[in-house]
Amino acid sequence: MSILGIVFSYSERENLRELTRLRTIASLPMAGKYRIIDFLISNFVNDDIYDIAVIARDNYHSLMDHLGAGMEWDLIRKRGGLRVLTPYAKSESGRDGLYRGSVEALSNNMHSFRRSMGDLVIMAEASILYSIDFNHLAKTHLNSNADITAVYTKQLNGHPTVPMGVAVMHFNENNRLYDLNINKDDMSAQDVCWSIGVFVIKKSLLMSLVADAMAFGKYDFLEDIIKRLSNRLDIQGYEYKGHLLEVSSVAGYMKANMNFLNANFRNRAFHRPIYTKSKDSVPARYCKGCCVKNSIISDGCRIEGTVINSVISRNVFIGKDSIVKNSVIMQNTEIMQGVSLDNVILDKDVIVRENRQLSGHETYPVVVEKASII
Amino acid sequence: MICGQKKEMIAMLLAGGQGSRLGILTQDVAKPAVPFGGKYRIIDFPLSNCTNSGIDTIGVLTQYRPLELNAHIGSGQPWDLDRLYGGVFILPPYMGGKGGEWYSGTANAIYQNMNFIDLYNPQYVLILSGDHVYKMNYDLMLDFHKHKNADCTIAVIKVPWEEASRFGVMNADEDSRIFEFEEKPQEPKSNLASMGVYIFRWKKLKEYLIKDEEDENSDNDFGKNLIPQMLKACEKLYAYEFKGYWKDVGTIASLWEANMDILDPNVPIELDDPPWRIYSRSSNMPPQYIGENAVLSNSSIADGCNVEGKVENSILFPGVTVGKDAVVSNSILMPGVSVSEDALIEYAIVAENARICKSARVGEWKKPEIGKQHREITVIGGSVTIGERAVVPAGTTIDESIIEEVGE
Numbered sequence: 001m002s003i004l005g006i007v008f009s010y011s012e013r014e015n016l017r018e019l020t021r022l023r024t025i026a027s028l029p030m031a032g033k034y035r036i037i038d039f040l041i042s043n044f045v046n047d048d049i050y051d052i053a054v055i056a057r058d059n060y061h062s063l064m065d066h067l068g069a070g071m072e073w074d075l076i077r078k079r080g081g082l083r084v085l086t087p088y089a090k091s092e093s094g095r096d097g098l099y100r101g102s103v104e105a106l107s108n109n110m111h112s113f114r115r116s117m118g119d120l121v122i123m124a125e126a127s128i129l130y131s132i133d134f135n136h137l138a139k140t141h142l143n144s145n146a147d148i149t150a151v152y153t154k155q156l157n158g159h160p161t162v163p164m165g166v167a168v169m170h171f172n173e174n175n176r177l178y179d180l181n182i183n184k185d186d187m188s189a190q191d192v193c194w195s196i197g198v199f200v201i202k203k204s205l206l207m208s209l210v211a212d213a214m215a216f217g218k219y220d221f222l223e224d225i226i227k228r229l230s231n232r233l234d235i236q237g238y239e240y241k242g243h244l245l246e247v248s249s250v251a252g253y254m255k256a257n258m259n260f261l262n263a264n265f266r267n268r269a270f271h272r273p274i275y276t277k278s279k280d281s282v283p284a285r286y287c288k289g290c291c292v293k294n295s296i297i298s299d300g301c302r303i304e305g306t307v308i309n310s311v312i313s314r315n316v317f318i319g320k321d322s323i324v325k326n327s328v329i330m331q332n333t334e335i336m337q338g339v340s341l342d343n344v345i346l347d348k349d350v351i352v353r354e355n356r357q358l359s360g361h362e363t364y365p366v367v368v369e370k371a372s373i374i
Numbered sequence: 375m376i377c378g379q380k381k382e383m384i385a386m387l388l389a390g391g392q393g394s395r396l397g398i399l400t401q402d403v404a405k406p407a408v409p410f411g412g413k414y415r416i417i418d419f420p421l422s423n424c425t426n427s428g429i430d431t432i433g434v435l436t437q438y439r440p441l442e443l444n445a446h447i448g449s450g451q452p453w454d455l456d457r458l459y460g461g462v463f464i465l466p467p468y469m470g471g472k473g474g475e476w477y478s479g480t481a482n483a484i485y486q487n488m489n490f491i492d493l494y495n496p497q498y499v500l501i502l503s504g505d506h507v508y509k510m511n512y513d514l515m516l517d518f519h520k521h522k523n524a525d526c527t528i529a530v531i532k533v534p535w536e537e538a539s540r541f542g543v544m545n546a547d548e549d550s551r552i553f554e555f556e557e558k559p560q561e562p563k564s565n566l567a568s569m570g571v572y573i574f575r576w577k578k579l580k581e582y583l584i585k586d587e588e589d590e591n592s593d594n595d596f597g598k599n600l601i602p603q604m605l606k607a608c609e610k611l612y613a614y615e616f617k618g619y620w621k622d623v624g625t626i627a628s629l630w631e632a633n634m635d636i637l638d639p640n641v642p643i644e645l646d647d648p649p650w651r652i653y654s655r656s657s658n659m660p661p662q663y664i665g666e667n668a669v670l671s672n673s674s675i676a677d678g679c680n681v682e683g684k685v686e687n688s689i690l691f692p693g694v695t696v697g698k699d700a701v702v703s704n705s706i707l708m709p710g711v712s713v714s715e716d717a718l719i720e721y722a723i724v725a726e727n728a729r730i731c732k733s734a735r736v737g738e739w740k741k742p743e744i745g746k747q748h749r750e751i752t753v754i755g756g757s758v759t760i761g762e763r764a765v766v767p768a769g770t771t772i773d774e775s776i777i778e779e780v781g782e
Contacts, residue, residue: 032661033677071451072656261663270660278452278656282646283412283676286685292670298661299413299677300646307664 003138004080004118004203005044005052008102009037009063011127013165014248018369019347024056025247026126027063029330029348031260031269032298032313035066036247038276039129039269041073041082044122046272047134051080051118055105057098060086066277073275079117085109101219106210113203121206125197129256130244131269132198137238141200146236148205150177150226151198153240154191163246167195167222169237177235180227195222196240243268254345254365257311257328261294281314289320298331305335319354326362344368379459381494383516383573385429386487387420388480389504390437395625398755398773399725404436406504407443408629409708409726411636411645412674412689414654415446416623417504421453421462422652427512429500431460433490435483437467437476446655453653465490479594485583496576501596503570507632507643508620509650516573518614525578525609528552528601529571531620541567542597544613552611555601566613569620572596578609619643630723630751633689633706637672657692657709667698683713697732705737708756721749721768725756736766 009026019028026037037054044052052075056063063084069075070082088108090096099105106113113121120141122134132151141149152169162168162183170179171193183194199221201209209225218224226235243265245256259265281300286292291306300315305322313331318324322339330348335341339352343360346352347370356374360366368374393405400408406417417434424432432455436443443464449455450462465487467476477483484491484501491499498519500512510529519527530544538559544566545554556562582600586592592599604611619642621632635641645652659678664670671686678693683700690696694707697715705719710727713719717730722737730736737752750769754760759775766772 263663266660266663273658274660275658280452280651280653283674283690284662285646286670286673286675288672290670292664292668294666295664296661297664297675302646303670 001120001138001142002118003049003051003120003122003134004113004116005049005134006106006113006121006123007037007040007052007054008105008123008125008197009054009060009084010057011125011248013163014127015250016248016253017250018367019250019253019345020059022059022370023062024059024126026054027060027066028247028253029313030129030247031257032296032311033279034274034276035063036126036129037063037067038073038274039131040124040126041067041075042272042274043131044134045073045075045275049122049134050075050077051116052082053109053112053116054082054084055109056084056086057105058087060084068277072277083112085112099219101224102221103210103213103219103224106206106221107214110207110210114207116203119203121201121203123197123199123201127248128196128244128246130196130240131242131271132240137198137200140238141236144236145234147201147233148226148235149200149238150235151196151200151238151240152193153196153244154193162192162194163248163252165248166197167226169193169195171237175237177226177230177237179230180222182222193237193239196244198240199226200238250345250365250367251363254328254343254362258309258326260296260311261309279314290318305337305339328365347372350374379494381431381460381496383429383498383500383512384431384433384460384491384494384496385420385424385500385502385512386484386491387417387432387434387502387504388483389417389434389443390440390477390483391503391505392438393505393624396629397626397771398753399626399629399723400439401773402439402756403442404438404440404504405624407439407446408623409691410507410623410629411633411652412691413657413676414652416507417443417446418453418652418654419507419509420502420504421447421455422650423508423510423512424500424502425453425455425653426650427510429512430455430457431494431496432462433465433487434462434504435465435477435487437483440464440466448655452655460494463490479592479599480596481583481586481592481600482594484579485587485594488580488583491576491580499574499576499579501570501572501574505624506569506620506622508569508616508618509643509647509652510571510616510618510620512571512573515571515614515616519573519612522550522612523610524573524612525575526601526604526611527573527614528611529569529616530566530613531569531616532565533567535562535565538562538565538567544568546613550613550615552605552613555597555605557597566615568597569616570597571616578604626723626751626753630706630721634687634704636674636689637687659692665698668696683715691726720752722752722754724754725758727757728754729759730754731760731762731764733763734760734765735763736760737768738765739768 075082284301287304290303293308296311298314304320305318308325310327317334319337325342327344333350335352338355340357344366349371351373389406393400455462623629662679665682669684675690676692680695682698683696686703691709693710695712700717705722708726713730714732716733719736753771755773761777764776
């Protein structure tokens, strides 16, 4: 059975403020040198799935720039490979504007899925990071004879609540889904099964379900296919028991990055290679008088000052007598001398001039927009 | 059929040498594949120079231990050398209908691949070697070559007079025309050393390669035979002076020094140079993690490293771990080296995947000898294990694991 991976590069439920103003969530930098989508695509590739379609909706410029033809992920393939599916300005229905929902997004790209040699589809979305065995998932799906397998998790790695906007799923004693509702408030995480956005379904079934839903003007995959058809379709649950990171708020994004400072987490996350766009930067340079504690530093950095509990992306300069604490610094940022940053997220290409001081809080980090000069 | 689009100039990179003076570092790899500068291999420099100079067709002549070199070059993609017409080709010695032979010398290696060059029918051929570290625009050298209407242009660099006798020295007139070439002269008449970078008119080179091959007494070497022959015949040979950083990394001491040059802001080898990047194959490792107790100073650290100890004036290649309370100073740790807690490494080159166990002491300097300023470099071979509390005296070379404690 060959598998087609479909990745939604955007998320309906995220609220990442300035961070996603100019980019889609999938291309948000993570853990220094990566983008969120690297973890998902590397997961597919590490499981020998080399046929991947990425559905883009809006602000996909940085995503396209990052993925290119998929070379770094070994996805320039004659059979399969990577396709980034951007929306048509004028769709078949003659309607312009954003997709009205995930079903329409699937429907408008059906021509590409049809052409794929994969007959089983694994759908995933980019706002949750995990490391899952897709082959085991596919095998379980086939063995269970289910129409759809929905992946859920029960715990949330330190989060006391179920994230906003995810689907809470209810299964009966036969592990069959009978109801679903979208989480609208801070629900306690205990014993709740919530979707990590991964579904397994035969391609032919997906195609007919999507066509049906479109005919009835139903556009949401969760509400209009999973929930509405749960009495007709055998939708089985599959529990994901590993660690995951959820990125839908700025604080969540910060926390996700900070997780990588934990050795156990890092060893698990990088147990298999994570591929990303190569930048040909030089190795990081640590100058005389620098001080670095408990931090992730990427190549191309030049550190003259102090960095504590922070995640630093590629080609960042941190000047003398500057202190960067509890912060996430994205690539090509220049922090001059005598600067003090605490709980700050600096987006790409930011310049922080001499002696500036910025300080946020763990629950509400200061976000500095791309290419700002402070 | 191979489609050989006509090229103005193609490069032939001599990468078959063992580099025996590097000792155990080239036991399993050819010298051009020796790691250099924190994430590179020596061959990345000439390859990147070619790409940055607009040369897109390169033949790499391999002979000694080519496995790592072949794997490193692969399709040539990291250097942008995976091209529809041209790109990078690995050219090992081969068998033909009437037998075959090893490359007997640098000129013979090119001689045996004349049909490769003819495929691209170039006007000029650039001959490079894979054992130097430098950033050079070969296109400017080609302009000079054309301007002088030369048959051969040899890149030269001014070296200190006292070192000139270690090199092939060019004696040229004020028009840069070479009238004499001396290989390692006792009393050099000039301090212009050959960098081992030549541009030839292909027609002329071919003529001399064939002549040289017919001469049974020839060693088939560019410096020893071919260039002197051309001089004897009064061909137009010119010296092109290169001004910039250039280092032969043929010995342990020079390899160590050239690596340390990267850390010295006063040495003009800036690798962080976006218009003239040095490309290499990516290690696909996570970013480095610097721990709570790490102390870092004047060092270059690559992806995948995990540093908990003290690192000063050192270069750490991808995937190196330095444990708590360990001290690494003035050393080069090649990819995958692990240094356990409380170990000490000073003035050393530690080759790939070597393990330095807890409290081992490598290259420790006990009593500085009076009048002896120069510090000997300690070398630990690839995949060697230095056991707990073992002591490796300064200046030694270790190619077998030491498990037990070694006496003082």
